[in-house]
Amino acid sequence: MPENNLPEDKILLETRGITVRFGGNTAVDNVGVTMAEGQITGLIGPNGAGKTTMFNTITGLQKPASGQVLLDGNDITGLSPAKRARRGMARTFQRLELFLSLSVRDNVRVAGDILRSTGRKRFDLNAETEKVLERTGLTDIADRDVSDIPIGRARVVEVARALMTSPRVLLLDEPASGQTESETEAFAEMLTGLAGEGLAICLVEHDLPLVMKLCSTIHVLDYGALIASGTPPEIRESPEVIAAYIGTEEASHG
C-alpha cells in the first residue's frame, strides 16, 4: 500500500486534533488532515459531517475547542481570518458570499484593492483583474451585476476572487454545485492547471466522480469524525466509507 501522502510532496497545511463544539454538540471531533503543495485534496462526507465547519476552522471564522492549524509548519490557530488570508489562504463559500452591489469585475478587482491597500504588493490592478477573469472564463459577463448571473457562474466568480489574492492554499466549498456539465468540465481543467502551478487546493464536493477524478488524497468525515484518508482507490474500497456513505452511490456510478 502506498503512503497516504507521497513523501516528496511538501505539506503546506495541516490540522491537528481539531475539535469544534456548538453547545453540547460536537460538530468536529479530533480531526487531523493535510494538504500538500501542487495537489488537490478532497474533503467529503454526508451532509452535516462537519466539512464546512472544518473550512471555517481552518480559515479562522470558527474557533476550535482544541487542536491546531499549521500553515507551512507555523501554528496559525490564533490568527484572524484576515491575517490567515495575508499568509496565502483563500476560500469560497458554500452559501455564496458575493459582493452583491458590485459587478463581476469589481468582485474580482476588490480582492486586488485589499491586497494593494496592505502595501505588501505592487502590481497592475487592471491587468491582473483581466488576467484572472480571462483565466476563469468570466470575461463575457464581467460587466454584469453579480446578483443576476446564474449560480454556476457565480461560484466561479468566488473562485476568481480568491485567485486574485494569489493564494497558496485554496479551499473550495462545493464549487461545482449548480454548474452545468460543460461548466464543470472547464472548471476541473482549471483546477488541475492551478494545482500544476503549485497551489494546495482543498475541495469539498458532493460530485463524487469529480472528486475521484481530481484529487490525489481524500479525507472522509462522518458525524464530525475522520473515518478515512487515502488515495481515491483506497477510499473507494474502504469498508468504513462504503458503510457510512458511498455504498449506494458507488453502485450507481460503477
Place this chain on the structure above:
Amino acid sequence: MTTFLTYTILGLVLGSVYSIAASGLVLTYNTSGIFNFAHGAQAMFGTFLYWHFTERWGWPVWLALIIVIGLVGPAMGAALHTAIMRGLRGTADVTKIIVTVAVLLGTVYLAQWVWSPDEAHTVDMFFGAGAKITVGGVVIRYHEIVCLVAAVAIAAGLRVLFTRSRVGVVMRGSVDDPDLLRLNGHDPERTAMLSWALGSTLAVLAGVLIVPISGGGLDANMLTLLVIDAFAAAMFGRLRSIPRTFAGAMVLGLAANYVLAYLPSAGTFTGNLRVSLPMILLFVVLVVLPQDRLRGAAIRTRERYRVPTVRAAAVWGAVLIAVVYLYSLLLSDGAVGTFALGMTFAIIALSLTVLTGYAGELNLAPLAFGAVATVVAFHAGVQGTGLASYMSIQGLLLGVAVAALVGGLVALPALRLRGLYLALATMAFGEFLSNMVLRDSAEHELFGFTFALFPDGSLVVPPLKVGPLDLRDGTAFLMTATVLFALIAVGLAALRGSGYGRRLAAMKDSPAATAMLGQNLVRLKLSVFMISAAIAGLGGVLMSSATGTVAEENFSFIGSLSLLMLVVVAGIGYISGALFGGLMAGVGATVLVATFGDLALENEGMATVYDALGHLVLVGTALVGMGVGRNPSGFVHDVIEGYRSMRRARPVLYGAGAFGAVLYVLALTGVIGTWTFALIALCAVMLLPVFGRMYLDEGRRDRPTPLELIGVDEPYTDELRARLDRELGLPALEKGGARA
C-alpha cells in the same frame, strides 16, 4: 446609615423599573431579532394614555391600569408586529434599526400632537405620595413597594417562561431558525406576536411606574429617553439572559442613587452625571463584551444603488449650485438664512451617506459629532467680539479634526462587534454629550486656563470669515454651504469609485468574505467612521453658525434620529438622498409646520384642519420611515430610475425645461409666491417621469417578454433564444445549432 439605606431603597426601586423595561426589550429581541429602539416611546405613549384616563377623564386608577396595561400595551405590541415588524425578517440590521427609530419618532410626534408639550402633565404615585411605611427610619412608599414586587415577579416569571414552558422554548428558537420551528408544527409568527405584545406591556408598565419616582412630570422626549437607559441593563445580559439583565438593572439603579447621595451636590456636575450614568455604563459594557464571531451574511439585502461617476457628480454639483443660486434670488433674506441652515444639515447628512450608505454601519448621533466640532471651534476659532466677531478657518478645521478623533475613540470599542453595537455606542455617546458636556456651564481649570464648555448653557457661534469671503452675508453663506456640499459630494463619488469604496461595499455586502480576502475590518470601519465624523463635524459647525445661538436642543438625540430617518427614507445610498433628507430634516418639516401654522392663523375657520395637517406632516414622515422595510433603497432611487427610463422622451424633457423657465420668470417678477413656486417645481420634478412613461408607452411596449411565455404567447425567435441562454448561463449557440 439612614442615608445609605434610603438611597439603597431608592436605587433598588429605580433598578426595578429598569429591569421591567429591559426584560421587555430582551424578550422582543430574542423572539424577533429586532432591537426595539421604540421601546421607550411605547412606554411613553402608554403612560400618556394612563394620564389621560386618570387625570383628564378622572377614571379610577385600577380601571385605567386594567385598560392601559391589560389592553393598550398588548394591542400596541401585537399591532406593531403585525403591521411592521413581521415584514422585517431577513432584512439588514440597518433597516431593522431604522424602522424602530421611525416608530419611536412617529410615536413621539403623535404624543406631542395629542398632548401639547406646552401643558404640564403629572402622574401621581399609586396610593398617593403620602402612603408610606417607615422601617428603621427609612421611608418606603407603597408605590415603591409595588415597583419592587412587580420587578421580582416579572423577572422570575420570564425566567420560568423561557426555561420551563413550551412557549418559551419556541420563543427562544424563533429567532435562530423560524423555518425549523415551522417544520415542527409551531407558528414562529404567533410566538413573535405574543412576545411583542408582552414586551410592549412591560414597556407601558415601566413607564407608568417610572414617571412618579422621577419627579412626576410627563414629557414625551424625556420619558422616551428615560426608558432608553434600560438598554444598558439589557446589555448586561448581552440581550439574552433575564437574570443578568435583572442584576444589571439593579446595579444601574443603585449606582445612579449613590452618585446622588455621595458626590458633592454643588454645581451641575453630579446631577448631569446621574443622568448620563446609564449611558456611561452602556459604553463600559460594550467595551468588555467579547468579540463576535464573523458569520456569513445569510441575509440578502434588498438595497440597490446606482453608483455615480465622478464626472456625473461634478455636473450635478454644478447644476445644484446654479439652481440654488437662481432660487436664492427669489427668496427674502430670512428665507435665504433658512435655506442655508437646511444646506448645512445636508452636509451632515453626507456623513451618513458614506457611513451607512457605502459602508453599512450606523451612527445614531451624527449631530453629537457636530456638537463636538462646534464646541472646539467656538473655543479655538472665534475672533473679535460683538457684531464684528467671526469664526476663523483654523478654528473650523481644528473642530473637524477633533470630531474625527473623537469619532474614532467612540467607535473603536464597538467596531469588533455587530453593527447594532456601534449604533448603541454612538447613541450612548450622543446622550452622554448632551447631558455632560452641552449642559456643562461650570468653570473648569485646566493647565492654568479657566474656561466653561458651555457658558450660560448656550454658545453664540459667529459665521466663518476667510480672507475676502465673509459668511455674515446670507447669500454668501448659502452659496458657500452649497459649494461645500457639492465638493464633498464629488469627493464621495470619487471615493465610492475608488479601491477604498469597493472595499467598503465589499465589507457591507459580506464581512466574512472581505475578511477572507485579507481585509482588516476594524481598521476599515474605523477609517470610514472617522471620515464620517469629520464631515458631520464640518456640517455641525456650519449648522451652528447658521443657527447663531446653539444650545443642547440643537444637537439632541431626537434631532439626530429624525435626520437619519429622513435620509434613509430619501435614499441613504445616494448623494441626492442626503440633499433631500438633510433639507427635510433641517428646515423642511419646520417650514411645512410653520406654513400650516400661518395658514391656520389667517384662516380661523379652518384653523383646526391646518393645525392637524401640520402635525400630520411630521407623523407622516415617520410613517414613511416605517415603510422603509418595503422600499429600502429610498424614494430618490425610484425618481432616478424614472428619469433613466425617460431619456429618450426628448419632447417631454424640453417641455419640462420650458415650463420651468416660465415658472421661474413668473416667480422672479412676483406673479406667483416663492413657496408656490417651490411647491409646483417639486411636484413637477416628481411627476415628470410619469409623463415620460406615458409618452414612451404610446404606440409600443417597452416591457420585455416574460421568459416563461417564450414559445407560448410569444413566437420563438433567435433573439429570444439568445436571451434565454444568457439567463440560464448556457454557452451561446453556434450558427447551425450546436453548442460551443
